[in-house]
Amino acid sequence: xTATLAKGTGAPPRARRSGAPxxxxxxxxxxxxxxxxxxxxxxxxxxxxxxxxxNALKTPQEYSAKGPLAPPDGFNLDAVRAFWExxxxxQVLLNSVFISGSVAVLAVLLSVLNAYALGIGRIKGRMxxxxxxxxxxxxxxxxxxxxxxxxxxxxxxxxxxxxxIIVFTVIQSAFGTYLLASVLSAFPRPLLEAARIDGAGRWxxxxxxxxxxxxxxxxxxxxxxxxxxxxxxxxxxxxxxxxENQTVSVALGVLQGQRLMDATMSSAASLLGLLxxxxxxxxxxxxxxxxxxAGAIKY
Amino acid sequence: MTSxxxxxxxxxxxxxxxxxxxxxxxxxxxxxPFLMNIGTSFTEWTGVGTPRWIGxxxxxxxxxxxxxxxxxxxxxLIIVGMAVVPTMIGLVLASVLTDLIGRHFxxxxxxxxxxxxxxxxxxxxxxxxxxxxxLLAPEDGAVNxxxxxxxxxxxxxxxxxDPATALWSVxxxxxxxxxxxxxxxxxxxxxxxxxxxxxxxEIDGAxxxxxxxxxxxxxxxxxxxxxxxxxxxxxxxxxAHIFVLTKGGPGGATNVxxxxxxxxxxxxxxxxxxxxxxxxxxxxxxxxxxxxxxxQGRELGEER
Numbered sequence: 001x002t003a004t005l006a007k008g009t010g011a012p013p014r015a016r017r018s019g020a021p022x023x024x025x026x027x028x029x030x031x032x033x034x035x036x037x038x039x040x041x042x043x044x045x046x047x048x049x050x051x052x053x054x055n056a057l058k059t060p061q062e063y064s065a066k067g068p069l070a071p072p073d074g075f076n077l078d079a080v081r082a083f084w085e086x087x088x089x090x091q092v093l094l095n096s097v098f099i100s101g102s103v104a105v106l107a108v109l110l111s112v113l114n115a116y117a118l119g120i121g122r123i124k125g126r127m128x129x130x131x132x133x134x135x136x137x138x139x140x141x142x143x144x145x146x147x148x149x150x151x152x153x154x155x156x157x158x159x160x161x162x163x164x165i166i167v168f169t170v171i172q173s174a175f176g177t178y179l180l181a182s183v184l185s186a187f188p189r190p191l192l193e194a195a196r197i198d199g200a201g202r203w204x205x206x207x208x209x210x211x212x213x214x215x216x217x218x219x220x221x222x223x224x225x226x227x228x229x230x231x232x233x234x235x236x237x238x239x240x241x242x243x244e245n246q247t248v249s250v251a252l253g254v255l256q257g258q259r260l261m262d263a264t265m266s267s268a269a270s271l272l273g274l275l276x277x278x279x280x281x282x283x284x285x286x287x288x289x290x291x292x293x294a295g296a297i298k299y
Numbered sequence: 300m301t302s303x304x305x306x307x308x309x310x311x312x313x314x315x316x317x318x319x320x321x322x323x324x325x326x327x328x329x330x331x332p333f334l335m336n337i338g339t340s341f342t343e344w345t346g347v348g349t350p351r352w353i354g355x356x357x358x359x360x361x362x363x364x365x366x367x368x369x370x371x372x373x374x375x376l377i378i379v380g381m382a383v384v385p386t387m388i389g390l391v392l393a394s395v396l397t398d399l400i401g402r403h404f405x406x407x408x409x410x411x412x413x414x415x416x417x418x419x420x421x422x423x424x425x426x427x428x429x430x431x432x433x434l435l436a437p438e439d440g441a442v443n444x445x446x447x448x449x450x451x452x453x454x455x456x457x458x459x460x461d462p463a464t465a466l467w468s469v470x471x472x473x474x475x476x477x478x479x480x481x482x483x484x485x486x487x488x489x490x491x492x493x494x495x496x497x498x499x500x501e502i503d504g505a506x507x508x509x510x511x512x513x514x515x516x517x518x519x520x521x522x523x524x525x526x527x528x529x530x531x532x533x534x535x536x537x538x539a540h541i542f543v544l545t546k547g548g549p550g551g552a553t554n555v556x557x558x559x560x561x562x563x564x565x566x567x568x569x570x571x572x573x574x575x576x577x578x579x580x581x582x583x584x585x586x587x588x589x590x591x592x593x594x595q596g597r598e599l600g601e602e603r
Contacts, residue, residue, distance in 0.1 A: 031403045034395060042415035045475065047441075048430040049418060068433040069441050114321040121314025127592050131585060133321060136329045137529075138584040139336075140536055140557055142564045143577035146339065146346065147332030170328040173321065175529060179484070182521035186599065202313065213491075220487040224480075231423045233539075253425050263429075270426035277421045285410055 052274075055267035056080060063264050079268035087251040088243070089272060095240075096230055096248040097276065099161055099168075104226040106169040108218055111176025116206050118177070119184025120192065130181060136174035145238050152239065164239050168232065172225040183217060184210065223284045227277050248273045333581070340574035346564075350571065357575035367576065370554040373466060377537050377555065380470030381477050382530035388474075389481025390523070392416065394515045396482075397489045398497055399507065413486060417479035424476075428543025431472050435459050459545055462552040469544050469553055476540070481526045488519035524595040528588065535584050556580050 055063060056079055057072040083089065114133060118126045148167065149158070157163040187210065195209045211218070230249065237250045252269050340357055342350035361367055401409040419427065434441045435458040443455035458468040492514065500510050516523070538557035541547060547554040547562075556576060563573035 027403050031399060034399055035404060035408070038392075038395065038400065038412055042412050045416050045419060045478075048422070048427070048434065048475075051430055051433060051441075052426065068436075069444070110321055110324070113317045117314040117317040121317065123312065123314050123318070127589075127596060129318065129322075130592060131588055133325055134532075134588055135333065135581070135585065136325060138532055138536070138588065139329060139333050139581050140538070140560060140577045142538075142557075142561050143336040143574060143581070144329070144332045145564070146570060147335035148328070150335075151327075151332065166324070167328050170324045177321070178529070179522070179525045182525050182595070182599070183488070186521050216487045216490045220483055223483075227421055231421075233423075233425070249423055249425075252423065266426070266429060270423065270429075273423060273426070274421060278418070281417065281421060282414065285414055 049274075052267050052270050055264050056271040058264050058267075060262050060264050063262070068263060079264040080272065083265050083269045083272060087246070087255070089248075089251075091244060092246050092248050092251050093276065095161060095245060099164055099236075099247060100226045100229040102165045103168045103172060103229040104222045106165070107172040107176055107225045108221050110169060110173040111180050111221060112206070112211065112218070114173065114177040115180030115184050116210065119181040120187060120206075120210065122185070126181075130178065133177050134174050136171050141171075141234050145234065148235070149238060159239065159241050159245060161240065161245055164236055167235060167239075168225075168229045172228060175224070176221045179221065180214065180217065183214060187213070219284050223281055226280050230277050248276075336574045337578055339571055340578050342571045344570045345568045346570045353571070357572050358579075360572065361575055361579065366551060366554065367556065367559060369551065370556050370559050373553060373555050374535055374537075376466060376470060377473065378531055378534040380473040381534035381537060382527060384474050385477035385530060386481050386523070386526050388478055389485055389526070390516070391511075392478070392482050393485035393489060393519075394511050395507075397486055398510060398515065402494070402497065409486075413482060417483050419476045420479040420483075422476075424539040425543055427472070427476060428540070431544065432459065435468055460549055462549050465545055465549055465552045469540060472544060473537070473540055477530065480530070484522050484526055485519055488522040489515065492518045521599060524591075524599070528591045528595075531587070531591075532584055535580065535587070 051069060054071050055068055057074075057076050059076050059078060062073060062076075117123055118130055123129070144167075152158040152163045157166075191209060191213075192205060195205045200208065230247075232247075233249050233253045236247045237253065240246055240250065252266075252273050255266075255269065339350060341352060341354055343353050343356070344350035396409045396412060400412065422430075437443065437455075437457035437460060440458075442458065443452075446452055446455045456464070458464050496514055497510060500514060505513070536557045537555055538561055541553055541555055541558045542561070545553045547558050557580065560573045560576035560580065563569045563576060
């Protein structure tokens with residue numbers, strides 16, 4: 001009970017203010033040891049990325065002479081340029097940004113609506129509804145390919161970016177619905193009741209009370225949906241057959257599969273395919289921290 | 300929970316419209332196609348032409364298919380690699396980053412470390428597969444070179460090619476890919492926790508371990524459940540990792556049901572059989588989901 005109250009209404013602000021500038025106070029040697037260990041761990045996690053970067057900057061001759069793990073001699077952008085031209089990367093990039101961006105926004109929206117009914121509304125049989133909606137993730141995608149292909153041809157959406165956006169909005173929102181419904185079923189009830197007493201309808205409670213509290217989670221979902229959709233391969237490959245509709249991962253995967261690229265070019269390709277998602281994550285990383293401070297002031 | 304009476308249940312129905320868009324879209328994109336998939340599983344079909352009805356023929360064949368059941372066995376280990384280990388590491392990391400690094404060295408330091416650890420999630424699986432096969436290569440791979448350098452050269456060998464180590468190597472790569480996922484979710488969950496809770500506990504002399512068990516874990520229990528179920532489902536459906544690293548080999552040592560179904564669908568063009576595998580796999584995962592959600596409902600329900 002105390003914990004709920006502290007979370008809902010916020011502890012006296014004075015207590016927090018003494019903590020904020022106290023950053024750095026009591027940084028014992030053990031804290032530094034943990035920092036060093038974690039930095040080393042993060043470094044190890046990054047090794048494969050360094051390898052990609054190395055090979056993207058090599059010439060094919062350099063690669064075959066020294067192998068994949070040696071650092072490059074210079075700063076050679078031939079492989080990057082060759083891949084860019086081969087797949088008309090500008091267009092492909094736009095398609096991926098458009099598709100992943102739309103899915104990220106729409107799937108978060110759909111998740112919020114679903115989770116509001118399941119987590120806050122606690123409608124009857126909510127567990128079974130959740131099991132059903134989760135099937136969007138449990139059904140293996142390869143089982144969906146043939147039926148979706150026929151259905152999309154029937155409604156005239158085959159080979160359109162819209163069809164891929166609709167399919168992934170549903171698939172990704174399964175996770176958002178589940179995570180948000182779980183988080184919202186632990187939502188502090190007094191906060192909801194207070195808003196209702198003030199005369200707010202369900203729609204207003206959703207946008208003015210519930211959404212602001214779970215905003216950090218919504219940002220995380222948006223990042224996940226963007227990245228997951230960006231890296232999807234099978235369904236976009238089947239659905240987007242025209243060149244002008246292709247996505248980055250399809251272009252990458254197809255070239256990789258046909259073994260049309262040497263190692264330096266596939267590294268360059270991965271580097272180009274990777275940068276937008278990393279950028280997206282870093283931008284939202286800032287939103288995440290901002291969400292925290294905004295929430296800390298309000299509650 | 301049901302003792303709220305009539306007005307309570309009417310109140311709950313008022314939320315039903317919020318489910319409408321989700322259910323409609325689900326029916327069109329997943330529901331109908333899945334029923335079509337079940338229909339296909341009763342036929343023999345190459346993907347083109349007219350399917351031939353064979354009733355339960357595919358399922359009878361599946362029941363006898365030893366390779367299929369062996370592939371389910373590998374899944375148990377993959378659940379460890381994709382779900383259990385990453386969730387545990389993610390919990391400890393999230394708590395250390397939030398509770399120790401975040402408060403002592405600033406939120407920015409914690410963010411940078413989180414970003415580094417999350418990054419493997421961003422890498423397309425195809426590329427991750429290529430890079431790791433370089434690193435694990437038997438001749439000039441970095442892992443073997445490193446073992447040589449520290450005098451453990453005798454341990455070096457063909458990590459992905461030897462049936463004894465192939466599955467473990469795949470699992471290690473999966474852990475590398477997966478850790479960022481629980482970490483980011485747990486850290487976002489911990490942002491709901493009032494920082495003064497940690498400060499008060501620290502002033503009271505509670506050690507990090509005590510704060511971990513008594514503040515971190517209880518506060519993000521919903522997230523822990525979600526991550527565990529989600530990564531378990533992902534492990535049962537694991538396909539791309541296997542595809543890019545070993546293609547189920549050597550000698551079926553890393554075969555899993557999802558990969559098996561993919562081979563039937565797209566390599567053997569045995570769409571009926573692939574549909575049957577996919578149907579069985581889906582039913583197994585749905586059954587698991589039901590059991591898990593029941594458990595979650597009971598565990599989290601008690602708190603209120």
